[in-house]
Amino acid sequence: MVLLNPPAGTRQGPDRRAGGRRLDADARRDQLTRIGVELARRVPPDQISADEVARAAGVSKGLVFHYFPTTRDLQVAVLRSSTAELLARLGTDHAAAPSDRLLTGINAFVAYIEEHPAGYLATARGIGSDPGSMEVFEETRAGVVDIMRRALGTPELPAGLRIAIRGWIAMVEESVLHWVEDHPVPRDQLVAFLHRAALDLMPQAMAMGAGTLVPTGPADPAVFDLRS
Amino acid sequence: MVLLNPPAGTRQGPDRRAGGRRLDADARRDQLTRIGVELARRVPPDQISADEVARAAGVSKGLVFHYFPTTRDLQVAVLRSSTAELLARLGTDHAAAPSDRLLTGINAFVAYIEEHPAGYLATARGIGSDPGSMEVFEETRAGVVDIMRRALGTPELPAGLRIAIRGWIAMVEESVLHWVEDHPVPRDQLVAFLHRAALDLMPQAMAMGAGTLVPTGPADPAVFDLRS
DNA sequence: TACCTTCTTGACCAGTAGTCAACAAATGGC
DNA sequence: GCCATTTGTTGACTACTGGTCAAGAAGGTA
Incomplete structure (x- = not known):
C-alpha cells in the first residue's frame, strides 16, 4: 500500500521487450503510428488508448505520451x-x-x-x-x-x-x-x-x-x- | 483526509435545490433527458456527462445513474x-x-x-x-x-x-x-x-x-x- | 574515462464513470 | 394518528484511465 516514490536507484534490469530497444524519434513515432493503424482495424479510432499502443509496442505508456501529448493526438495521427x-x-x-x-x-x-x-x-x-x-x-x-x-x-x-x-x-x-x-x-x-x-x-x-x-x-x- | 464511510445517521438537512424534489420515475427521466437536450446545444452529445446533467437538474450524480445505467445510455437518450x-x-x-x-x-x-x-x-x-x-x-x-x-x-x-x-x-x-x-x-x-x-x-x-x-x-x- | 544529449521508464496524480448502503418522502392499511 | 412498505434519492466510496515527471539508461564524442 505504501508505495512512496523511490527517489533513486531502484531500477530493474534492461527488460528488452519486443520493440523496447532505443530508437530515434522519427522511427519511434512512425512505429507507434503504424501500430495504431493496425489496432484501428479492430477498434474504432476514438477508442485507441495510449496504454494499448504501448503494450502492443512493448514500451511504456509514458513513452507514447512523450511522442503524442494527448490521446487525441495519437488518434488523430492514426x-x-x-x-x-x-x-x-x-x-x-x-x-x-x-x-x-x-x-x-x-x-x-x-x-x-x-x-x-x-x-x-x-x-x-x-x-x-x-x-x-x-x-x-x-x-x-x-x-x-x-x-x-x-x-x-x-x-x-x-x-x-x-x-x-x-x-x-x-x-x-x-x-x-x-x-x-x-x-x-x-x-x-x-x-x-x-x-x-x-x-x-x-x-x-x-x-x-x-x-x-x-x-x-x-x-x-x-x-x-x-x-x- | 480520513473520511470513512459514516454507516449511520450523519445526514444533513433536506437541501431542496431547484429540481431536487421527489418526482415519479417517468417525470424525472424526462426532465433529465430534456436537460441533456439543452446541454447538447452547447456541448457535443458525446461529451455530456452525468455529473453535468445532475448539477443542472439540482440532483445528485447517483440519481442520474439510477435512470441511465451508463453515461452512453444518457447520451443516446439525448x-x-x-x-x-x-x-x-x-x-x-x-x-x-x-x-x-x-x-x-x-x-x-x-x-x-x-x-x-x-x-x-x-x-x-x-x-x-x-x-x-x-x-x-x-x-x-x-x-x-x-x-x-x-x-x-x-x-x-x-x-x-x-x-x-x-x-x-x-x-x-x-x-x-x-x-x-x-x-x-x-x-x-x-x-x-x-x-x-x-x-x-x-x-x-x-x-x-x-x-x-x-x-x-x-x-x-x-x-x-x-x-x- | 568523463561528459553530454536523447530516448525511456514507472511511480505517481487527478478526474471521472459507476456502486451501494442508507435515508426520506410518499402511500396504504389498521 | 401510527406503523410498515414501497420507491425516489443521496453522497461517500472505488476503480480505472488519461496524463505528469524526476530519474535513469543508451549511445555518441572528446
Whole structure:
C-alpha cells in the first residue's frame, strides 16, 4: 500500500521487450503510428488508448505520451495515416479523360471499402466531436474534391460546383457503405449509377449561383411519383 | 483526509435545490433527458456527462445513474430525443403531390440546420463509435427514407432506389452543412438543385438491379470536362 | 574515462464513470 | 394518528484511465 516514490536507484534490469530497444524519434513515432493503424482495424479510432499502443509496442505508456501529448493526438495521427492511403489510391490514372478518371476513382473507392468495410465505417462515422479528428475529416474530403478538380482540368471550382461535388462525395460514401452490407444490386450497376449521377449533376451545379436556375434538360415532376 | 464511510445517521438537512424534489420515475427521466437536450446545444452529445446533467437538474450524480445505467445510455437518450424533433418536422404536408412534398421537406431540413447549425453538425458527425449512437443514426436515416417512401406512395422500395435515396439524403446533409458555413449561393438555388437532383436520380436508381443499366435520357461524358 | 544529449521508464496524480448502503418522502392499511 | 412498505434519492466510496515527471539508461564524442 505504501508505495512512496523511490527517489533513486531502484531500477530493474534492461527488460528488452519486443520493440523496447532505443530508437530515434522519427522511427519511434512512425512505429507507434503504424501500430495504431493496425489496432484501428479492430477498434474504432476514438477508442485507441495510449496504454494499448504501448503494450502492443512493448514500451511504456509514458513513452507514447512523450511522442503524442494527448490521446487525441495519437488518434488523430492514426486517422490521418489511414486516410492518406485512401487519398493516394483515388488520385491515379492521370492520363485518361475526366469522365474515365472519375469512373476509375469510383471503382477504387468501392474497392477500398470492400477491403476494410468495418474500418472505413468506423473512421467515416465514428469520428467523434474532437476538433482534430474533424479537421482530418475536412482535409480528406477537401482532398477528394481537389482530385476531382484536377480531373476536371480547372484551376478553381465555382461555389455551386464545389458544394455539389462535396454532396456527391457524401452520396458515394453513404451509398457504398449501405450497399456493402448486403450487396443488393450488382456492383457494376452501383458504380454506373454513381458515375452517371456525377455526369448529370455537375452541369446543373454549375448553374447554381450563376444566376440561371437549373435551365438545362428535362425535369418532369411526374417521374417522382411511383403511383403514375 | 480520513473520511470513512459514516454507516449511520450523519445526514444533513433536506437541501431542496431547484429540481431536487421527489418526482415519479417517468417525470424525472424526462426532465433529465430534456436537460441533456439543452446541454447538447452547447456541448457535443458525446461529451455530456452525468455529473453535468445532475448539477443542472439540482440532483445528485447517483440519481442520474439510477435512470441511465451508463453515461452512453444518457447520451443516446439525448440524441434520440433530438433527432425525433427533426423527423417530426420533415414528415408534414401529407396532402401535396410527391414532388412538392419533397420540396417542402428539403426546405424544412435547411431551416432546421439554419436554426441549429453547430448542434446538427455535432450530432451528424460527432456520433462517435458507440453502438447505441450509431443505432440512433441508423434509425434517423431510415426514418427519413420512410418519409420519402410514403411521399412516393409505394408500400416498399426496390433495393436500388433505397440505396439511391440514402445516398441522396447524405448529399443533402453534406451540401447544406457546407453551404451554411458561408452561404456562397442563394438559398433557393441550393434547394432547387437538391430537388432537381432527386427528380433526376430516382428514375435511374430504379433501373439499378432491374437488369437495365441506366438506359434513360442523355449522358454526355463531355459535360464533365470543363476544358471543353 | 568523463561528459553530454536523447530516448525511456514507472511511480505517481487527478478526474471521472459507476456502486451501494442508507435515508426520506410518499402511500396504504389498521 | 401510527406503523410498515414501497420507491425516489443521496453522497461517500472505488476503480480505472488519461496524463505528469524526476530519474535513469543508451549511445555518441572528446
